[in-house]
Amino acid sequence: MTYRHNHRKIQNKLNDTTSVKSALSFLLIPSLLFTSLLVTGCKVSSSTTIASTETEQDLRSLLALPEHMPLPAIPDFNPLTPEKITLGRFLFYDTKLSANQTQSCGSCHFQSDAFADGIATPIGSTGHALVRNSQGLSNVAYNATFTWSNDTFFELEDQLNVPIRADDPIELGVTDAELETVLNRFNSDEKYQQLFSAAFPESDSGASINKIIFSLASFVRTMISANSSYDKYLLGDKSALTPQQKQGFSLFNGEKFECFHCHTGINFTVSYKDANSINDAILFPFFNNGLYNVNSDGSYPESDQGIFDLSSDPADKGKFRPPSLRNIELTAPYMHDGSINTLREVVEHYARGGRLTPEGLDNAGDGKNNPYKSALITGFSATEEEIDAVVAFLESLTDYDFIHNEKFSNPHEEN
Ligand code: HEC
Ligand code: HEC
Structure with a gap:
């Protein structure tokens, strides 16, 4: 690259x-x-210099951005929609997203701690000790790269594979072997069927790992702290x-x-x-x-x-x-x-x-x-x-x- x-x-x-x-x-x-x-x-004026288009205004209200916060860069391949944000929020807090159903994103990212977890380093869903501190998730949408130290993760969509899919160390443990079981959990749940088809109306094939990641990324992008x-x-x-x-x-x-x-x-x-x-x-x-x-x-x-x-x-x-x-x-x-x-x-x-x-x-x-x-x-x-x-x-x-x-x-x- x-x-x-x-x-x-x-x-x-x-x-x-x-x-x-x-x-x-x-x-x-x-x-x-x-x-x-x-x-x-x-008074601070917004540092945004591009002309205020309708789309920009829509985005600002979707993110509930106050005037002094610039518009974050949203990748073209994953436009922000209210439906993806909603699905992402359900997924973020659902232990169905770990292979053994013991952990969700919310197990290491607590809202009360600005989405950190209060401990030095967390334990993944199967007991693996992680070496890094769980990061707070305030204004993550503005980061140039993701995680404590990785110069190849430029988008949340790249990084989110790690907590979900990684096998060393395991976080949520949705490895290739477990993927189908996990997707079936969402596909056999009526509530999630509705949430997935509302978030991805152009596709009727149910849950997929990309849809999960795109929705989680959309939800995480809305976590704006500016008050x-x-x-x-x-x-x-x-x-x-x-x-x-x-x-x-x-x-x-x-x-x-x-x-x-x-x-x-x-x-x-x-x-x-x-x-x-x-x-x-x-x-x-x-x-x-x-x-x-x-x-x-x-x-x-x-x-x-x-x-x-x-x-x-x-x-x-x-x-x-x-x-x-x-x-x-x-x-x-x-x-x-x-x-x-x-x-x-x-x-x-x-x-x-x-x-x-x-x-x-x-x-x-x-x-x-x-x-x-x-x-x-x-x-x-x-x-x-x-x-x-x-x-x-x-x-x-x-x-x-x-x-x-x-x-x-x-x-x-x-x-
Ligand atoms: C040369 C760049 C640099 C300067 C100057 C610098 N920092 Fe940092 N800061 C960093 C880096 C890099 C880290 C993460 C280091 C690590 O985890 O190993 C960090 C971490 C921190 C953290 C912990 C963040 C967290 O989420 O755990 C705080 C708080 C902090 N810096 C405050 C300060 C303050 C206050 C000053 C001035 C006295 C300062 N920094 C100066 C680069 C810098
Ligand atoms: C077992 C604990 C654990 C779980 C579960 C977990 N995370 Fe994390 N999260 C971490 C740790 C540790 C880091 C720092 C990773 C690194 O630097 O390599 C991190 C980093 C992140 C970052 C990067 C933040 C930044 O500023 O770059 C995001 C975003 C994130 N997590 C979101 C999520 C989402 C969404 C989920 C659910 C799919 C999730 N995490 C599940 C522990 C966890």
Whole structure:
């Protein structure tokens, strides 16, 4: 895939600070825009530049997008419809979707936790331990790539095969051998027959794995979180952030803490795209943020070395996607392996410039000296008060409407 080759070039470029700054400069614009809003206090207008067409308006209302959120990129091959969203919601919460009927997507993605699950790493339906932390699902529609670290998943439709179909490790366990049994469960259920034919009216052949994936992707795309205190502030309510949170926001966007270089824009990540993104300008960034330095040779624990496991290029050791920080207060524990428990410890990790795992413990080594660590993570000295302020700012991204929105709740519990 030539596309993938291009990413490598972008990634390689992102390895040194100077080119990061120039490569990312266009992405910094949104963050500068927000910073200047802090000062001027004017109302945010939508960053959407394409003409408002009827379709765009339909899409915005289907997604219930507030004015300040750009339109996400919806792939042409899977147009969003209310019927697919409804089917996707039923499937998301249905244990019929696992081979042994013990788990659904909702078993690892709880609405109350902004669709994370509160534990370091989950167990799949047949007892396999997964090595990565269950991700929160706020505003997933804007991610440039999917999962903690994969530079080949550009669409949700690619990624969703994994939880459903993978056999190593098993999540829902719908392997080739089990597929027919699982599809028959839906085909023999009258409610699902109706839901499938409403969602795919042009086809009368019942449930299929593609229809399942397309509906789930449609449902997940509707999980928009845009009503936090921070959003209210952006929309002009100057009292929505406390003075401490405002201080934290400027520290977050300042050159000492450097957070904004990787966590910027409306979704707080440089791994971003929307309906107006120009393909060649979308970044597929992955960084080593200094969590480990096993054997002092730059390695991460063998179970998961990020992009390196796909590329075998040592420079890719420990490279992960900068996650969105939306609802971050609700998605502890943190990082790809859930190895940091609190937001305060996350900020302290960055202040130190990497994590020290003492000798005698598994995976000992000083992440601060990891040769593959991003040049943007150098460490800084911060007062307790400054750290508290950044944590308070991160907490302003919590959106209580999102975790209580009935559109995202379990429909099987309704009646
Ligand atoms: C056994 C637990 C488990 C189950 C079941 C599960 N997930 Fe996940 N989910 C995870 C983990 C762990 C990750 C991170 C995977 C990785 O980085 O490789 C993840 C990642 C994701 C992502 C990527 C988010 C992003 O920001 O890129 C999406 C979307 C997702 N899951 C949706 C689903 C859907 C839909 C289902 C049901 C078909 C599902 N998951 C079932 C644990 C689970
Ligand atoms: C060089 C890019 C970069 C910079 C700068 C950066 N981060 Fe990150 N951040 C990442 C990456 C990559 C991850 C995921 C790393 C992993 O899981 O191994 C991450 C993870 C996080 C997480 C955990 C997210 C989750 O879902 O578990 C938080 C919180 C966070 N960063 C906050 C910050 C703050 C606060 C700052 C500034 C002090 C900051 N980051 C600076 C790239 C960066």
